[in-house]
Amino acid sequence: MSSLTKLEFDPRLCVRGGEEPDPDGRCVVYRMRRAQRAFDNPALETAIAAANAMKLPVVVFFGLLRRHPIANLRHYHFMLEGLADSTERLERRGTGFVLRICDDSNAAFASFCAEVKPSLIVADEDPARRERAWRREAALYPSAPLWSVDADVIVPSALLGREYFAARTIRPRIRERLDEFLAPVGNRRVHVRWKMPRDLRSLSPSTHLLADLKIDRSIPPAPEFSGGTSAALSELHRCVRTRLSGYKKNRNHPELDGTSRLSPYLHFGQLGPHTIALAARESGAPSPDRDSFLEELIVRRELAINFVRFNPRYRTIASAEPWAARTIAEHARDTRPYRYAEREMESATTHDPLWNAAQRQMVGSGWMHGYLRMYWAKKILEWSASAAEAYEIAVRLNDRYELDGRDPNGYAGIAWAIAGKHDRAWGPERPIYGKIRYMSFASTSRKFDSRGYIARWRE
Ligand code: FAD
Numbered sequence: 174m175s176s177l178t179k180l181e182f183d184p185r186l187c188v189r190g191g192e193e194p195d196p197d198g199r200c201v202v203y204r205m206r207r208a209q210r211a212f213d214n215p216a217l218e219t220a221i222a223a224a225n226a227m228k229l230p231v232v233v234f235f236g237l238l239r240r241h242p243i244a245n246l247r248h249y250h251f252m253l254e255g256l257a258d259s260t261e262r263l264e265r266r267g268t269g270f271v272l273r274i275c276d277d278s279n280a281a282f283a284s285f286c287a288e289v290k291p292s293l294i295v296a297d298e299d300p301a302r303r304e305r306a307w308r309r310e311a312a313l314y315p316s317a318p319l320w321s322v323d324a325d326v327i328v329p330s331a332l333l334g335r336e337y338f339a340a341r342t343i344r345p346r347i348r349e350r351l352d353e354f355l356a357p358v359g360n361r362r363v364h365v366r367w368k369m370p371r372d373l374r375s376l377s378p379s380t381h382l383l384a385d386l387k388i389d390r391s392i393p394p395a396p397e398f399s400g401g402t403s404a405a406l407s408e409l410h411r412c413v414r415t416r417l418s419g420y421k422k423n424r425n426h427p428e429l430d431g432t433s434r435l436s437p438y439l440h441f442g443q444l445g446p447h448t449i450a451l452a453a454r455e456s457g458a459p460s461p462d463r464d465s466f467l468e469e470l471i472v473r474r475e476l477a478i479n480f481v482r483f484n485p486r487y488r489t490i491a492s493a494e495p496w497a498a499r500t501i502a503e504h505a506r507d508t509r510p511y512r513y514a515e516r517e518m519e520s521a522t523t524h525d526p527l528w529n530a531a532q533r534q535m536v537g538s539g540w541m542h543g544y545l546r547m548y549w550a551k552k553i554l555e556w557s558a559s560a561a562e563a564y565e566i567a568v569r570l571n572d573r574y575e576l577d578g579r580d581p582n583g584y585a586g587i588a589w590a591i592a593g594k595h596d597r598a599w600g601p602e603r604p605i606y607g608k609i610r611y612m613s614f615a616s617t618s619r620k621f622d623s624r625g626y627i628a629r630w631r632e
Pocket of ligand 1: 424432433434435436437439440469470471473474475477541542543544546547550571575577578579580582583584585586587589590
């Protein structure tokens with residue numbers, strides 16, 4: 174590698190790729206996918222740094238899928254609001270943004286590259302992308318190398334090297350690298366501004382584009398959330414001002430709304446973990462509250478990403494540890510006093526008022542409080558024909574209705590609740606659950622003002 178690019182290539186962040194840029198290329202392309210932001214984005218900053226060193230402009234490409242197997246109107250609406258905000262920010266920074274609606278985002282990306290002839294392509298890392306998919310992507314435009322930068326976590330997930338089985342085992346590995354990685358990302362000045370060629374096709378991101386898509390429109394936008402980095406920053410400031418003090422005590426009180434509600438912004442990459450963690454660390458909140466929040470944001474969240482990266486079976490019960498698989502098998506034939514079909518759960522018509530309220534919160538608002546997500550998934554295990562079926566139902570409902578669904582946190586949360594992931598065996602052994610940790614209506618609803626919550630989310 175030449176000294177020019179050596180300066181810009183940070184092998185700790187660029188977790189895949191690293192070959193020499195093409196000296197005859199005309200720009201650096203950032204293929205934006207998960208980190209949909211123009212601010213505190215390590216992948217975008219890598220592209221800008223390399224482009225500055227080569228005296229080239231940067232252009233961002235986003236392929237908007239016309240159809241999606243899971244994402245629906247709720248998700249697309251939030252995402253397009255976010256992309257509109259990011260485009261303005263990118264333009265102010267002197268970086269181009271090209272959006273195209275496509276049926277196959279790889280094909281659309283390859284034809285875009287043939288038009289703009291990049292010297293280098295930077296992508297944001299996806300823990301779910303396996304080696305074969307990565308190699309296919311790298312071959313789309315062979316004359317420019319592809320570098321993948323982990324923009325979604327504080328400690329790049331590839332550096333951890335293997336699946337960790339509990340928070341207590343990953344925590345020291347993350348903590349020992351925090352000083353190295355938890356620092357301001359920095360938003361560089363762009364040296365060569367992008368000039369949009371007249372014949373280069375691009376759409377302007379806005380919710381007007383929804384009309385051109387063939388997506389499921391039966392789930393409306395989430396009424397309490399507006400997409401975009403600006404909205405995310407306002408929510409972050411509100412959280413730091415009003416919610417962080419008391420977080421440790423209030424976080425398990427769904428009626429108090431004592432958590433940050435930043436998960437949708439993190440999921441769509443409209444806000445990055447560095448921005449949030451540094452704001453929390455520098456806040457005046459008491460240290461037990463800050464530590465508790467950073468434990469969730471960094472250790473738990475990066476444990477979930479570690480699970481998806483290193484366990485290809487993360488969407489099914491097959492991801493269970495051997496002790497959990499054994500206990501599930503031993504209780505497979507237990508009598509189930511309550512049995513509900515998926516559509517009965519979906520329509521919140523079970524006998525359990527707390528569960529129904531949680532389900533209604535998710536369907537109506539696109540978000541469910543974290544404490545109730547645990548209870549919600551455990552009851553699906555209790556009321557389904559098998560643990561495998563429960564896992565599938567929980568994934569389907571979670572991904573369909575939660576604005577932050579389709580996320581490693583969701584898969585890890587469901588695996589925790591139903592398959593004992595990141596947990597341990599609990600006694601006494603119970604019907605259906607075996608040694609999987611149990612949550613009852615009585616004990617769960619005693620811990621907070623469940624009546625108030627149920628009243629708020631009544632039919
Ligand atoms: P805060 O308490 O303010 O925490 C800040 C951030 O830390 C969160 O935004 C999130 O990124 C992270 N975090 C918090 N709790 C956890 C956790 N237990 N595990 C991993 N990261 C965490 N989270 C999603 O983002 N998407 C999902 O689809 C999702 N589904 C879940 C399903 C089940 C069954 C369970 C048990 C948990 C699920 N979670 C999911 C994890 C967690 O409940 C949410 O991230 C959290 O409630 C979001 O609210 P908040 O942003 O106010 O969190």
